[in-house]
Ligand SMILES: *[C@@H]1O[C@H](CO)[C@@H](O)[C@H](O)[C@H]1NC(C)=O
Ligand SMILES: *[C@@H]1O[C@H](CO)[C@@H](O)[C@H](O)[C@H]1NC(C)=O
Ligand SMILES: *[C@@H]1O[C@H](CO)[C@@H](O)[C@H](O)[C@H]1NC(C)=O
Ligand SMILES: *[C@@H]1O[C@H](CO)[C@@H](O)[C@H](O)[C@H]1NC(C)=O
């Protein structure tokens with residue numbers, strides 16, 4: 261008899277596998293095993309077993325049952341049944357309907373139920389169906405409106421159009437998103453997005469275990485959540501907020517069925533709305549909240565400095581090492597960093613040399629949980645207060661007086677240094693063992709610098725190639741590595757090498773006798789390009805107020821031309837276009853001869869040649885003008901004088917040192933580049949020709965944006 265049953269089961273599996281591969285329903289007596297899938301009738305979603313984890317022999321794969329986008333070859337999941345209970349051996353598991361009517365994952369080897377829908381049902385007169393919107397439902401076979409259970413009620417990290425985020429008041433069900441633990445472990449992680457449990461009509465993002473909300477969507481005003489104004493207006497979806505006796509929830513619906521959208525509580529602690537670009541077969545981030553990665557509460561963990569303008573965003577403070585390198589590489593940096601050398605506080609009695617030292621981190625937002633020491637009226641006293649208590653980890657002395665910290669340092673964020681200002685932050689003095697200070701000094705010579713994903717226009721060809729390989733097909737990392745060893749002058753570094761050589765990347769952009777080394781490092785999810793030290797920092801250091809050095813006109817023009825050439829290469833000469841998406845002065849590094857190099861491809865996108873349609877849909881989100889350009893130096897109320905008096909527009913710090921012909925070209929091209937109609941804007945290649953004087957331009961119309969700014973500044 262058991263043999264017969266087994267045979268039966270075997271035959272039904274074969275059936276699903278072969279003849280019913282595109283079915284969207286499981287009925288009693290049927291089972292989903294191995295590579296079987298349910299596919300929604302519109303072909304959009306698939307349900308089946310999948311695995312995560314690397315292919316290296318020593319790691320055991322985690323198997324899950326889940327739903328993913330059927331068109332996306334990367335199996336981007338939208339729902340997972342057994343996130344906290346992965347299967348080690350999926351060959352003995354099956355998805356079926358149990359005798360009591362629930363949909364279950366059975367482990368045949370142990371006869372155990374790994375997961376169940378746990379609906380209130382006692383007989384197997386039920387069927388499970390994968391709907392066109394990605395919702396998996398369990399319903400009575402006799403009555404299709406009697407839904408016993410649905411995956412939309414138990415979301416994991418993804419909120420699909422048509423699902424609800426919020427409460428069912430009668431049952432107490434709270435539908436919220438919880439991030440996964442890391443990129444391969446689908447266990448519930450640290451962050452959640454939910455309707456405010458305190459009752460206001462807004463959604464919030466919370467650090468789960470501490471219940472600290474660190475981002476608020478703002479109150480629903482009938483059209484959108486007030487702190488997310490970009491939700492209003494032309495969108496591929498509309499929003500609905502419902503609050504009545506039975507339920508209170510937020511939902512969204514696609515206006516055009518062919519658009520593919522997902523909203524995810526990301527491992528990074530940001531919620532992200534993605535849109536699928538069919539042309540590039542990839543996802544585009546449409547919104548991210550909080551907008552800046554560094555605004556995620558404790559997102560980089562203790563003893564780190566978070567920098568939104570660099571990749572990786574999280575870096576250990578000097579003297580600290582990554583606490584859990586494996587998690588860190590898998591996108592979960594919340595464990596932060598730990599001391600390289602323990603503090604020597606108790607030795608204070610013996611010799612002077614063992615007393616702890618402080619080192620400064622400038623222009624940062626100060627950590628949370630500070631103690632204000634009013635008695636300490638100068639920096640020296642403040643330092644003494646901190647030194648005299650072994651649990652003191654840092655101090656800062658500034659306009660607000662003396663602050664000390666007695667615990668882990670969280671939420672330290674790099675700010676723009678603008679001379680003397682202490683307004684957004686200050687200088688943090690972090691306590692280190694004296695030995696650490698010593699070893700740091702000895703190590704500084706001969707180190708190289710790792711700048712994440714920077715690229716030099718001079719060495720553009722080999723590096724851009726490497727970049728393309730990485731970013732386009734992350735999994736080809738090893739291929740790039742092997743190839744690169746072949747003698748084209750690019751050196752592959754291991755991540756550990758870099759970490760060691762740069763003291764956990766703390767020496768980035770440090771001052772010292774650094775040599776020129778060019779290469780890269782490739783390690784699971786971390787990619788670095790290593791290249792020669794850029795003694796002249798980034799362009800913003802030279803352009804904005806409070807910066808000491810004034811670049812002369814020729815240098816400025818050469819920089820502009822160099823950047824234009826670099827971008828023209830990225831946009832037009834590579835087979836797959838690279839949109840940098842974040843060109844701003846901070847990302848333009850200058851070598852000793854002020855030759856510019858474009859850095860930080862953190863927001864870069866690879867687009868295939870037929871991307872124009874995609875861009876048209878995305879307009880308004882892809883483009884980014886750094887606020888400095890709008891409010892500060894580059895554009896002034898004098899725009900309306902554009903036609904008459906180019907000379908008066910030029911930075912007054914140049915004191916008239918300016919080539920008027922070049923200035924006119926630059927102004928014209930700038931104005932053409934910000935035209936309202938994107939078809940009017942020149943290609944990057946044309947920009948180069950214009951700047952070089954090889955192509956003439958007519959007078960541009962004044963774009964709306966500039967008009968608005970000009971009016972604004974006049975009315976102040
Ligand atoms: C439904 O459950 C009954 C026992 O409750 C069982 O005898 C029957 O075989 C099941 N039907 C199917 C199709 O599995
Ligand atoms: C695999 O595990 C064995 C034993 O634990 C170890 O000796 C070996 O170095 C590991 N291999 C890799 C590639 O990690
Ligand atoms: C699984 O359960 C069935 C019936 O409940 C039993 O006959 C069978 O021996 C069990 N198999 C294992 C491996 O425990
Ligand atoms: C089908 O189920 C719905 C929802 O439970 C119920 O309101 C309706 O009466 C049922 N119809 C029949 C014919 O049983």
Ligand SMILES: *[C@@H]1O[C@H](CO)[C@@H](O)[C@H](O)[C@H]1NC(C)=O
Nearest residue numbers: 441448449450451468469470
């Ligand atoms: C949250 O806290 C619980 C209980 O203290 C613990 O089991 C769980 O691992 C924590 N989760 C995270 C993501 O730290």
Ligand SMILES: *[C@@H]1O[C@H](CO)[C@@H](O)[C@H](O)[C@H]1NC(C)=O
Nearest residue numbers: 497498499500513514515516
């Ligand atoms: C939102 O769009 C859906 C689908 O087009 C439509 O059915 C619904 O009525 C719209 N809701 C609002 C509030 O506009």
Ligand SMILES: *[C@@H]1O[C@H](CO)[C@@H](O)[C@H](O)[C@H]1NC(C)=O
Nearest residue numbers: 607608609610615644647648
């Ligand atoms: C320990 O260090 C503090 C702070 O520098 C100093 O005031 C104190 O005298 C030292 N104690 C001893 C025993 O050296």
Ligand SMILES: *[C@@H]1O[C@H](CO)[C@@H](O)[C@H](O)[C@H]1NC(C)=O
Nearest residue numbers: 631648649650651652665666
């Ligand atoms: C150090 O500071 C902490 C926090 O204020 C305090 O609890 C502790 O008693 C202090 N230790 C000493 C030795 O003063």
Ligand SMILES: *[C@@H]1O[C@H](CO)[C@@H](O)[C@H](O)[C@H]1NC(C)=O
Nearest residue numbers: 678679680681683684805806
């Ligand atoms: C620095 O920034 C602050 C605030 O952003 C501003 O008020 C101040 O004027 C700036 N300082 C200089 C020297 O530009």
